[in-house]
Amino acid sequence: MPSATIPGLNTSWLRGWPLVGLIGVGLTAVALLHGAATDNLGSACTVSVQAAEVTVRAAPNPSAQPLDTLARGDEVAADAVVDAGFRKLVDGERWVPANSVAATAGSQC
Template identity: 60%
Template sequence: MPNRLTIPGLKVPKLTGWPLVGILGIGLAAVALVYGSATGNLGDECTMTVQADQVSVRSSPSTSGQPIETLRRGTEVGAEKVVDSGFRKLTGGQRWVPAGSVAATSGSVC
């Protein structure tokens, strides 16, 4: 039998089964929240960076959609995980850009 370290006056209850699983789950959730806060990767944020020299933001996922804005290379913009007919949906209403003209920003969840 292995030697056990005993500290006089310290009584540690045995944890097994579901109570142990619950405590481990809470601990892992706390670590994940701290890690997410430290890296800025908390949640499902999707950010895209414009790769083309300039790209027209359109009102629908089509080249016939009304152009409503122009973005230049290097611009970071919030996006959704939705791609329709080769167009990526941006946040903030009906805003679409060709999916090939943007790429997920480093650290983004897209």
Template identity: 45%
Template sequence: MANRIKVPKLEASSFRGWAFVLLAGTLLAAVALVSGGGFSFGTAPATGVTGCTMTVLPDQLNVRSSPGTGLAPVGTLSRGTEVDAERGVVTNGFRKLTGGDRWALNESLAATQGSVC
């Protein structure tokens, strides 16, 4: 008879305490590493759908829900990230990004080669 792998029965007590927190944290870290890591709230890869694709210049760039600094950032973008932007939509020095109310400091973005922004 071959050795069998025995899976412990999951009970409510299995999901309590620091052991569960450690296990959940390890699993989430593994998923983040496999998916490329980084924090990019609400950011999809650039598709070029608008004809204006921008590249992030600083290490971190705040994304805001309005064209100004009055509200807290809703996310960040990392250096080298390419994002789609609306053509010619710049208000108060902030460029409108695609995907809802998303604005980033225009001077921290550069048009990618072949883009018309």
């Protein structure tokens, strides 16, 4: 295979493990830039409220203290944890009925 040389540029170090390291750094930078551009650095699970109105509760129990109310179409970051029919949201002890939300497109719940 023919190779091109650039006068004054020594690329002998760019072989083997140094090349693997350089490729790894490059791929890491691309992944971080993509995550920052798509705002996907934190939770990989996002859910959309399907019911007309959903009460966010302090525990996975229908009689637990109500904390907030979400409306149809609201999107919130969630955990993959489902307990007693409730899905855990990412910010503290906040739970919604699992059957009232659905994973958004591309979300990994």
